[in-house]
Amino acid sequence: MIEEAVDRVVDTVEGQDSPSLHGTVRVSAPDGFGTAFATPALVRVRRHHPQLQVELITATRQLALRPSGFDLAVVIGVPSSSRLVTEHLTDYTLGLYACDDYLAKYGRPKSLAEPREHPLIFYIESVLQVGDLDIERHLPGMAPAFSSTNVFAQLEATRQGAGIGVLPAFLAQRTQLRRLLPDEIDIRLPVTLAVRREAVTHAAVRTLWAALLQEVAERADELLPE
Incomplete structure (x- = not known):
């Protein structure tokens, strides 16, 4: 063994x-x-x-x-x-994150329905092909507006205010990004x-x-x- x-x-x-x-x-x-x-x-x-x-x-x-x-x-x-x-x-957790400038300009989501009104930042599904990271499984009805095969590009896009990122907590918590709806959206x-x-x-x-x-x-x- x-x-x-x-x-x-x-x-x-x-x-x-x-x-x-x-x-x-x-x-x-x-x-x-x-x-x-x-x-x-x-x-x-x-x-x-x-x-x-x-x-x-x-x-x-x-x-x-x-x-x-x-x-x-x-x-x-x-x-x-x-x-x-x-x-x-x-196990590790992913959550929704956004920068202060983005939230000041577009508002902070207060319910599960509201993130669908914001551009999402995540992987390119057709390239990724990792079932456990299928965004439709965790956030039905949401599709990324900005996608990258690299999580650090996703992190930077979120820091630059491109939208709301679906990011690992172990990376996002090192930055000044704000966690959104932590009780409702906690992908493990x-x-x-x-x-x-x-x-x-x-x-x-x-x-x-x-x-x-x-x-x-x-x-x-x-x-x-x-």
Whole structure:
């Protein structure tokens, strides 16, 4: 079981009494989560194992199972494949956000019906193809007026007053954006760790897996803020 493998390498993550890791590990993650959570975890491992090469590919899209595509992946949703060993990593929340200038000009929505009168900022559905991020599932009848494949572009468009953004709380709360209708609209999505079966026994992969678990455990309040 992957959980048992992770337990065996906790000391490796801390860099105590463990041989130095080497080789190359490729990690795939959504752009926002990959930057905010995967990067610190991977850097911490690299600090203890300088001969290890880590490649981080960031894109929010369906998980590709190409043989050379990845060793370890962070995925929104729950992938189903006999070629993968998976573990639930965390849940995270998305909400509606807008900047002060936009709210001063167009008003602050006070009910669920009102956001439909505002331009929405979100992913390009036809490119994304991630069912758990289907906007129609969470906000029926709403279609993005400004779309991007990159969550940081969505964040910047919201900061620039282009409309109301559907954004992860762990990114939006770092800015001066205002959360709208938090009690009515609180989209919670699962994040899964997935590793190709043939890579499960690799010490470096198991070490990075454990580091990601640790990073999320230590910063759980950012992913699911009160």
